[in-house]
Amino acid sequence: MNTEPQRICLVGVGLIAGSLGLALKRAGVTERITGLGRDPQRLARARAVGAIDHATTDPAEALADAELLVLGVPLGATATVMRELAPHLRDDLVITDVGSAKGCVVDDLRTVLGGLPAGFVPGHPIAGTEHSGVEAAFAELFDGRRVIITPLESSAGAAVSAVDWLWRQAGAEVTAMSVAHHDRMLAITSHLPHLLAFGLVDMLAQDPDHEEILGYAAGGFRDFTRIASSDPVMWRDICLGNRDAVLEALGHFRRDLEQLTEKVEAADAAGLEGVFRRAKATRDAHKHGFER
Amino acid sequence: MNTEPQRICLVGVGLIAGSLGLALKRAGVTERITGLGRDPQRLARARAVGAIDHATTDPAEALADAELLVLGVPLGATATVMRELAPHLRDDLVITDVGSAKGCVVDDLRTVLGGLPAGFVPGHPIAGTEHSGVEAAFAELFDGRRVIITPLESSAGAAVSAVDWLWRQAGAEVTAMSVAHHDRMLAITSHLPHLLAFGLVDMLAQDPDHEEILGYAAGGFRDFTRIASSDPVMWRDICLGNRDAVLEALGHFRRDLEQLTEKVEAADAAGLEGVFRRAKATRDAHKHGFER
Known part of the structure; x- marks a missing residue:
């Protein structure tokens, strides 16, 4: 070779x-x-x-x-x-x-x-x-x-x-x-975000008011959903090809989202602020890493 | 006046x-x-x-x-x-x-x-x-x-x-x-996406490998999580201020995410592709609306 x-x-x-x-x-x-x-x-x-x-x-x-x-x-x-x-x-x-x-x-x-x-x-x-x-x-x-x-x-x-x-x-x-490490990492940083973006836009697509609602969507929504414009067949294959790791990431995220929902329900201001602060600190610390 | x-x-x-x-x-x-x-x-x-x-x-x-x-x-x-x-x-x-x-x-x-x-x-x-x-x-x-x-x-x-x-x-x-119409629309296009982005980055922040994982995050992740760099106190107040509409949007999204999970579990290729296609078509149709 x-x-x-x-x-x-x-x-x-x-x-x-x-x-x-x-x-x-x-x-x-x-x-x-x-x-x-x-x-x-x-x-x-x-x-x-x-x-x-x-x-x-x-x-x-x-x-x-x-x-x-x-x-x-x-x-x-x-x-x-x-x-x-x-x-x-x-x-x-x-x-x-x-x-x-x-x-x-x-x-x-x-x-x-x-x-x-x-x-x-x-x-x-x-x-x-x-x-x-x-x-x-x-x-x-x-x-x-x-x-x-x-x-x-x-x-x-x-x-x-x-x-x-x-x-x-x-x-x-x-x-x-290793293959396993790659597949787990990508499920979190790429495959799960794509599922969430596709899922959010699909939820909107089924709302009878979606034409109007999208008219008021701003830059945050635009960037958050950019990956929902990706190729549907390619992403179908990725989600099924990496099914085990994707399901693990989905399960983890759904549990976290349940806890976040409980915090909103309970009007737990300190709890919500804690999650948001930790997220912002983590993203800000790595911003330049993925923005190169 | x-x-x-x-x-x-x-x-x-x-x-x-x-x-x-x-x-x-x-x-x-x-x-x-x-x-x-x-x-x-x-x-x-x-x-x-x-x-x-x-x-x-x-x-x-x-x-x-x-x-x-x-x-x-x-x-x-x-x-x-x-x-x-x-x-x-x-x-x-x-x-x-x-x-x-x-x-x-x-x-x-x-x-x-x-x-x-x-x-x-x-x-x-x-x-x-x-x-x-x-x-x-x-x-x-x-x-x-x-x-x-x-x-x-x-x-x-x-x-x-x-x-x-x-x-x-x-x-x-x-x-x-109306106030109610505004609050419902914004819960979907802005407040829910912020919660999802904060939630995803916070999930990552708690992963012992998050430093490494973020090192492999690409442009999709960067854009998807940009709003997780927003002000934590401001977003705590928004989520609690618009609590009812946020909870309704969260509940709706969590049900959709459960269905999406079931499709991945069942390896339902046609079902997943349908969701992704509908999402892409909806976003592409409105792309120029929010990109102005």
Whole structure:
């Protein structure tokens, strides 16, 4: 396995894989970036914006001399896509993905391939916008952002180095951790907030006065619900793919919300102020961390 | 009562009242803006940034020839402040406020004054930031934003006109509605989201790994929790001041969250996607409304 792979194959060229292609082209470190997908028009757009050098709908052609494969498809499509790719995977191919949950991707590859290839190193760039598709891709998406990789017991050291190298070329900082730790962290910081935002806007959507009510919504509501404009299919897959950790976070939050409700019911001014103060102090202390 | 009041008294000069002062000075329509408060240093800062022309800690002096009084104090301070002002209120004084809940302000004035003065017209500018204090004030805060006024049965027509005129001079659009309708709408679009954001960050704050977890939080989390950086005392007062409507919104949301949890538990892909699609469609349709 080449720890500085020159021929990259992007499977599915949306916001994340498309931005990775643009970032690698910006770095000028790759020989060729091939886009593999089912929709020729979408691939043509990816080539038009410069995210890939070459496009094909044929897995055999795409993987003929690829050194590293990036799975950039929605979580729910992982198994189907891997079944199509399976006959063309060489032992020295490095494989990574960009999914927002890692346990389900590992399970899918294990099932489809009958075991985990040494070249497989799961990954997750902590970056994105509420937009989707290669039209929303940009080379700077990963600049200074973190990418989590979750090397498995089966992962070859060279494959870990190759995936680490790939993301650093794209401008990101790379950190390694376990699959379980990743999935628990992301359930709290990303998956639960998305569920809450979707849930709040859906509650409003069912209010007969929602047109009027939204007319009076201010900046706080706008920012709080920005993530409710995210792709519904992608988030359906994430919530189900990371189901156990999401349910744990949901349960925890629902218990906290019950306590908060009791404080409002009891007009417990000191109790409410305590929660709000602790929250503000925690967020203010980390503000610059996630605002970089 | 003057329907175009020239001498304005701002009681409490924080973000909202301070910005109103700056906006009125920008419009050049007032003769004098007096700031009344307890803290001379804070009043000096308000004069230094140009939000008021004159500062005093003496209610008698502040109200001697004022035509319109704007109560810009936190909701929890309404009753205390009104008790101090009561001896100095003339019958032809127009009185308004900027509180995020209206029923509790009306109750406080009725109790303290032994009835509702004809000059009183509650108001609420739908504008603000997560920052507080006159240092965060700016003249453009209300430009193109909505101000809700809730005229009471006791309100004189001239007082309603004066408050309407005031906010239009500050650049805002003014709409009138009932106290109950205001309080229900704001519970949904503002008070509930604040409780959820405070609650989520507080849940994180109590996690032993919260330092690390926050290090991986991305833009979605940053925007979702921006309102958790708001002033804890102000939001304690709002949640308790608008308790009935907040509890109704909380109850509604908790039932919806229970259903969402059941969908995740049951791996109900179609059900989850339906909620997410409806939420995205509703938010996208209104995006430009609250992003102006």
